[in-house]
Amino acid sequence: MKDKWIETGYKQFALFGPKxxxxxxxxxxxxxxxxxxxxxxxxxxxxxxxxxxxHWKIVTEFNERGNPVNVFFLIFINFWLxxxxxxxxxxxxxxxxxxxxxxxxxxKPMKGRQNPSY
Numbered sequence: 001m002k003d004k005w006i007e008t009g010y011k012q013f014a015l016f017g018p019k020x021x022x023x024x025x026x027x028x029x030x031x032x033x034x035x036x037x038x039x040x041x042x043x044x045x046x047x048x049x050x051x052x053x054x055h056w057k058i059v060t061e062f063n064e065r066g067n068p069v070n071v072f073f074l075i076f077i078n079f080w081l082x083x084x085x086x087x088x089x090x091x092x093x094x095x096x097x098x099x100x101x102x103x104x105x106x107x108k109p110m111k112g113r114q115n116p117s118y
Contacts, residue, residue, distance in 0.1 A: 002040045017085050
């Protein structure tokens with residue numbers, strides 16, 4: 001069962017980053033109770049450490065193969081994880097109300113306004 005938690009958590013971590021990891025969401029996706037999570041990991045910090053250990057093993061395995069295609073793939077994946085993390089930060093800032101006109105250039109001017117202030 002611990003492997004299922006790790007697998008699911010690794011996917012969630014890659015998609016949403018560490019701030020949005022949530023025991024309730026993970027337990028729903030894994031299909032077991034939250035008690036199982038706490039039995040295996042104790043708390044979220046330990047779980048994230050385990051995820052990083054898994055990630056390090058994956059990176060090391062890619063590196064040991066020495067195949068340029070794998071290195072390119074790793075760079076590609078890291079790039080998209082960075083983009084997803086940035087997107088998550090922007091979305092979180094809107095959810096929490098801390099955006100302070102972060103992407104105001106995307107708003108449409110009101111009808112009749114000649115010089116909208118962005």
